[in-house]
Amino acid sequence: MSLVVQKFGGSSVADAESIKRVARRIVDTKKAGNDVVVVVSAMGDTTDDLLDLANQVAPIPPARELDMLLTAGERISMALLAMAIASYGHEARSFTGSQAGMITDEVHGNARIVDVTPRRVEEALAAGAIAIVAGFQGFNRRTGDITTLGRGGSDTTAVALAAAMNADVCEIYTDVDGVFTSDPRVVPAAHKIDHITYEEMLELAAAGAKVLYIRAVEFARRNQVRLHVRSSFNHKEGTIVSDLTPEASMEKPVITGVATDKSEAKITVVGVPDVPGKAADLFTRVAAEGVSIDMIVQNVSAAATGLTDISFTLPKDRGARVLAALDASKEDLGFQALQYDDQIAKLALVGAGMRTHPGVSARFFTALAEAGINIEMITTSEIRISVVTRVDTLDDAVRAVHTAFGLDADGEAVVYGGTGR
Amino acid sequence: MSLVVQKFGGSSVADAESIKRVARRIVDTKKAGNDVVVVVSAMGDTTDDLLDLANQVAPIPPARELDMLLTAGERISMALLAMAIASYGHEARSFTGSQAGMITDEVHGNARIVDVTPRRVEEALAAGAIAIVAGFQGFNRRTGDITTLGRGGSDTTAVALAAAMNADVCEIYTDVDGVFTSDPRVVPAAHKIDHITYEEMLELAAAGAKVLYIRAVEFARRNQVRLHVRSSFNHKEGTIVSDLTPEASMEKPVITGVATDKSEAKITVVGVPDVPGKAADLFTRVAAEGVSIDMIVQNVSAAATGLTDISFTLPKDRGARVLAALDASKEDLGFQALQYDDQIAKLALVGAGMRTHPGVSARFFTALAEAGINIEMITTSEIRISVVTRVDTLDDAVRAVHTAFGLDADGEAVVYGGTGR
Incomplete structure (x- = not known):
């Protein structure tokens, strides 16, 4: 008998x-001979x-x-789901986070799981019930x-339970068929990925793919929890997220997918004295506003003035706050002016094969150049290249890169990984 | 420093x-130098x-x-109330039933409190917070x-906490000014009662007064919790429910109030064989449907046939269920027919003085007769007389009785007790 953890979002x-539809699906999984633990978010809005x-x-x-x-939100949805399952003739018992043994630290609103003691969940399964x-x-x-666990918390709950109970698979149900090579609304040729590694999934999630939250993927990787991202509207196989076997690795394509993110803005601090400690001072003040910075570019300073410009990206919804904080520190930091630009977008090319295949960068920048895309900032990791462009050129850019790396569904024969919406 | 328990309904x-209005009221009570424990129901609907x-x-x-x-309902209202109090600069901590130590038996939907261990509530008060x-x-x-504690459960929670924590008073906030001599919507001359005994309050609640639930009043009487029923819309003194001192008792009027109830129906079982055990059999079957019966009348049996009729009242919403159960047992019980009447109403005259003052019944039935009211059933307790009439004559009946016993606000000088809405 397998143990399946299923997570259903709002x-x-x-x-x-x-x-009722979700309840029937859960009952089907139970009838197929599995022990079933369901994690559920609050209803809709x-x-x-x-x-x-x-x-x-x-x-x-x-x-x-x-x-x-x-x-209170999940309390409502989980009780209703248990009732609906009961109406199909199966026993279901709902448990709050505390009843299910999700022990966390004390950070309200963004707590970290420190232990999982799912004794009552196990008792329910032993009694033949769905938990x-x-x-x-x-x-x-x-x-x-x-x-509460913060954004994407239900994904994290599901993965943590799957890890603690040694589940065979943790199914993440969503409204798309799985993880895609790019956003199908922008790139019609994008297709579903059958298999992706934790590492690639982390890079895609960090680069803007919304189908899974970084924290849940990290948790899954650390505990080797096999994830299955799939649609709650059909029974198609979705995307498996796991470590690849060495054999599978050899057949793995170079590039997994192309992720995009329009939620960031760029701040440029003009005329910063180019002396040691200035950048540290600047980013300490930004961090004090609780803002995560993604990309940073510092120009070479002009020899004549000893001044430089520093640009960085940050979530748009924190823009006003950080601008106000920097402006208040203008004298201390000694810069000349602030520029704010919320018409930028990020594009990230992700693939574990970058490590071993030379020429990826060349092909990437050539594709962008041929499509007439201007690049404003660049950062890289071992398996990712990210660039910042104008937001109005993003869709052309992602289509050009998707095609250049043979990711289009009617392109090369190999199935590649990629990003969902 | 006094300890005040305040209960606010939906x-x-x-x-x-x-x-926010309720939060300001709670903060006022705290500022006046009291320790405050608040019990809250779920919001509105x-x-x-x-x-x-x-x-x-x-x-x-x-x-x-x-x-x-x-x-989930109270979880929402209590958290919002704690937030609103915080916005007025006072700390408030919300606690679920389990966090507040409300230990019950296992009867879901109608649990009984078996122990109250409000350690966390006491800690909150010790820290200067409102609980x-x-x-x-x-x-x-x-x-x-x-x-959950069933109907009126929040009143019971408040009284149980007040008892366990030895509170000075348990304030029950409502949308009327207190307990009235009768329903002011029917009897314009009805007025608020300043002081009523637990015993009288129990009879009024049992007879249909909705301002307090029987179970909470019983709990208060058993534990000598002083109740103060008052309006959440003004600061007027409401009605105190407690045991009277002997001095106060001497000045207590004969009659406290007149309660009415339109929520019941009457079933008549026609042609029941008048042999021992038939009534027991009949009411066992009604009890099996989980229905509480209030009044029962059995006619003298006709000598010629050895048959009798048995009538009883029960909540209207259980009528269909009980009729079906009795009909299914028609052969076993051997009756001839069932009659159902949902056009009845109950009227109850309540007053501790009935015990020692003769002539109350005479005055009561005279008043009803003079108003032309037909009486269908009668039951009595030591301090109550109840009758069943046609529902369309109920308002005339209650006004006639209210006046006959000098309960009208501009009537006799003594202030009497009575029923709320």
């Missing part, structure tokens, strides 16, 4: 009909609705109470308080 | 504005909305899961499962 349980209410009663809701509020576990939530032992 | 926290969802996914939702679902506790919910130690 859009899969948005209303009573969807919940529930979390946003609760956040709206919070903002109506308090300008800055205390984090402890916000966690208490938001965890339904609330995603996104945990419990701190010292305070006795409820915590 | 209509007091129906939206963000109401929650939340419970009904959740029940609707449950019925959409499952015809007969499992009781365990229904409790899991419904307890917010979810009403209606508890926790079973053996199963580790969440339970």
Whole structure:
């Protein structure tokens, strides 16, 4: 008998009909002879609705109470799902994060899992029941308080449970058929990837692919949890995320996919004195605003003035905040001016084969040049090349690169990996 | 420093504005130098909305899961209330039933409190915070499962906490000014009662007064918890429910109030063989449907036939169920026919003074007769007389009795007790 962990997101349980459909799917998996543990998110817009209410009663809701509020969302969806399963003649028992033993640290709103003790989940399976576990939530032992895991928390719950219970597979249900070589809405020739490594999936997720959250993929890699990203609307095989066997590696294509991200903006700090410690000072002030910086470019300083320009990208929704903080520090930092640009976009080429195949960069930049795309910033990792372009040229850029690396569905015969939407 | 327990029902926290208003009231009580424990129900129609969802996914939702679902309601309201209090500069910590130590038996949907261990609530008060506790919910130690206390559960939570923590008063906030001598919508001359005994309050609640639930009043009486029923919309003194001192007793009026109830129907079982055990058999079958019977009348049997008629009242919403069960047992019970009447109403005259003042019955039936009211059934307790009349004559009946016993606000000078809405 296999142990299957299935995770259903909010859009899969948005209303009573969807919940019944998901319940039938779960019952099918159980009937096929599996032990089934289900992790479920809050229904549709529930979390946003609760956040709206919070903002109506308090300008800055205390984090402890916000966690208490938001965890009501999964409580509703998991109980309804258990009821729907019961109506199909199978026993299901729902468990909160604390009942399922999701032990976390004390950081409300962004807690880390420190231990998983799923005794009650195991008891439910032993009794022949299907276990339904609330995603996104945990419990701190010292305070006795409820915590939440932050963005993508339900994915993390599912992977953590799968790891702790040594599940055969952790199925992540979504509204697309799997992980794609690029966003099919932009690149019509994009196709589903059958198999992708954790490492490639991490790079794609970091570069903007939204189908899986980085944290859940990291957790899966560390614990060797086999992920299966698939659609909740059909029974097609989706994308398997795992480590490749050496044999499989040899047949692996050079490039897995092309990810894009339009959610970032660029700040340029003009005329910074090019003396040791200035950049550190600058980024310390940005970090103090709780902002993660992605790409950084520093120009060669002009010999005559000893001044340089520093550009970096950051999430658009933090732009105003960081600009205000830097402006307040203008005298200390000694720069001349700030420039803000929210018409940029990022494009990332990802593939484990880059390590061993020379010429990838050349082919990449040639493709972009031939398509007339201007490149503003570049960063690389071992298995990724990222560039910043104008947002209005992004779609042309991604199509050009997708074709250049033979990723188009009607292109080369080998199936490549890539990014979902 | 006094310890005050305040309970706010769903209509007091129906939206963000109401929650902020209630938060200000709680903060005022804290600022006046009191320790404050707040018990809160789910917002407005939340419970009904959740029940609707449950019925959409499952015809007969499992009781365990229904409790899991419904307890999301108070989780939302209590977290929002704590946030609103924080926005006024005071710390508030919300606690679920299980966090607040409301230990119950295992009966989902109608659990009984078996122990209250409010350690975390006491810690919150010791730290200078206001404690917010979810009403209606508890926790079973053996199963580790969440339970709910059934109808009026939040009143019971408040009284149980007040008893366990030895509170100075348990304030029950509602949308009327207190307990009234009768329903002011029917009897314009009805007025608020300043002070009523537990015993009288129990009789009024049992007879249809909705301002307090029987179970909470019983709990308060057993543990000598002083209740203060008052409006959440103004700061007027409401109605105190407690045991009277002997001095106060002497000045207590004969009659406290007149309660009415239109929620019941009457079933008449026609032509039952008048032999020992038949009535027991009949009512055993009714009890098997989980129905509480209130009034029973058995006619003197006709000598010629040896048959009798038995009539009883029961909640209207159980009528169809009980009729079906009796009809299925027609042969066993040997009756001739069933009659169902949902056009009845009950009227109850309540007053501790009945024990020692003769002539109350005479005055009561005279008043009804003079108003032309036909009486169909009668039952009495030591301090109550109840009758069943036609529902369309009920309003005339209650006004006639209210006046006859000098309960009208501009009537006799003594202030009497009575029923709320």
